Amino acid sequence: xxxxxxxxxxxxxxxxxxxxxxxxxxxxxxxxxxxxxxxxxxxxxxxxxxxxxxxxxxxxxxxxxxxxxxxxxxxxxxxxxxxxxxxxxxxxxxxxxxxxxxxxxxxxxxxxxxxxxxxxxxxxxxxxxxxxxxxxxxxxxxxxxxxxxx
Numbered sequence: 197x198x199x200x201x202x203x204x205x206x207x208x209x210x211x212x213x214x215x216x217x218x219x220x221x222x223x224x225x226x227x228x229x230x231x232x233x234x235x236x237x238x239x240x241x242x243x244x245x246x247x248x249x250x251x252x253x254x255x256x257x258x259x260x261x262x263x264x265x266x267x268x269x270x271x272x273x274x275x276x277x278x279x280x281x282x283x284x285x286x287x288x289x290x291x292x293x294x295x296x297x298x299x300x301x302x303x304x305x306x307x308x309x310x311x312x313x314x315x316x317x318x319x320x321x322x323x324x325x326x327x328x329x330x331x332x333x334x335x336x337x338x339x340x341x342x343x344x345x346x
Contacts, residue, residue, distance in 0.1 A: 197288050202321055203263060204282040205245075206252035209321040211287060211312065216326060218264040218275055220283055226262065234277050236264060242276040249278075249330055250307065268327045276330055287312075287321070294323065 200211035201220070219236075226234055234243040245259060259279035266275045294310040306329070308322040 197290060200287050200289070200323070201263065202284040202287045203246070203261070203278075203280040204284060205247040205250065205259070205280045208247075208250055208252065209284070209319055210246065210250075210280075210308075211289075211321050211323045212263065212265055212278075213324070213326050214286065216266045218266065221262050221264075223258070223260060223262045223279065234262070236275075236277060239274070241274050244276050244278055244330055246278040246280050267330045278330075289321075297322075 199214045201214050201217050203210050203212065226236075232243055233240050241264070243262070247253075247259070259281055261280050261283050262277040263280060263283070264275045264277050266273065289312045293312055295313060296310055297305055297308065307325055309325040310323045312321045312323065313319075314321060
């Protein structure tokens, strides 16, 4: 059984494999270089709004948390900091609890590979594919074919 960090961005719950999460922090006092980079532990890394990566409409509200995440298998590749609205905690879905996403080609399936239906909370949580290419253009900005929030 694997462990995941559950985050929420806009109306979407996402599960990030904890083996690839380096750190979770509040964004309030971080030094950013514009809107694309952040100084993390004396290293400049990419800063990405996970909502925009998933094709959610951009918001004027500032995201409150940053999750430093390695999206590749290569340990030499720098991590990225994903901006999220909420950090909900650690989750351990059982293997049999995962449901495959519908077998249709959507931009979301480039990033997400399964869904965990949490009946106790009446929500769907989408598992981040790993490795994956985190690129705001991968999911598109129009939101078509994206998961609906629960």
